[in-house]
């Protein structure tokens with residue numbers, strides 16, 4: 001039977017590419033989203049993939065969302081924690097709210113989704129979790145203490161949880177995208193982005209499909225010996 005996969009933030013950007021790739025590889029995909037109903041509707045019309053709305057920063061909503069997907073599509077075998085937001089600002093200008101929103105969504109959301117799916121994965125003796133870190137969690141980035149802290153936390157979270165999952169058939173890995181051609185990166189001021197792209201040895205922004213390729217590798221049944229690792233896909237910008 002086809003395995004069921006949830007992709008958070010799965011209707012736009014990198015998440016959309018991951019949802020489409022998993023669907024193409026035969027998974028039954030639930031694409032979670034939080035805010036943009038129009039984009040989610042367009043995504044489902046285009047791809048035929050079901051979209052489910054909840055906020056990953058809300059623990060109870062994650063528990064209910066995972067239960068709903070399990071009831072409608074089947075037991076959840078794969079979680080891709082891709083949902084993420086930015087509230088970039090220098091320390092001088094960053095508000096406490098801008099810190100909380102990013103940490104609660106990017107890192108708290110990862111805990112919430114893993115916790116909601118974990119017991120089922122343990123019972124079935126199988127699971128594949130892929131958490132989206134970032135080059136900016138590995139290397140830091142001016143104007144992103146909130147985002148870098150949350151993404152760096154993802155890498156520690158992944159290494160810790162992978163140790164709990166390893167003897168139970170559950171792998172937990174991270175993907176660390178560099179600068180990818182998405183709405184999030186398009187929000188970086190052009191003069192700043194120009195300097196960043198100049199430092200990417202491949203000489204361009206990445207494509208969302210290039211991140212999805214790494215996720216497909218990590219979730220495969222055959223990848224059972226890959227756990228606690230980070231797949232960096234950044235055009236050579238940061239070699240970690």
Ligand code: CAA
Pocket residue numbers: 086088089090093133134135136141142143144147177178179180184185188189192
């Ligand atoms: N390194 C060093 N100095 C920098 C700098 C940098 N990268 N960026 C800006 N500065 C300096 C400026 O030169 C300026 O210096 P002076 O005051 O001496 O002239 C000072 O910082 C203030 O610059 P700004 O006027 O631009 O400050 P701002 O408050 O308007 O904006 C910012 C600051 C919000 C951080 C803006 O620079 C920015 O958006 N940077 C992009 C951050 C970024 O890369 N975000 C990634 C988003 S994509 C993503 O996160 C996905 C992923 O995983 C990769």
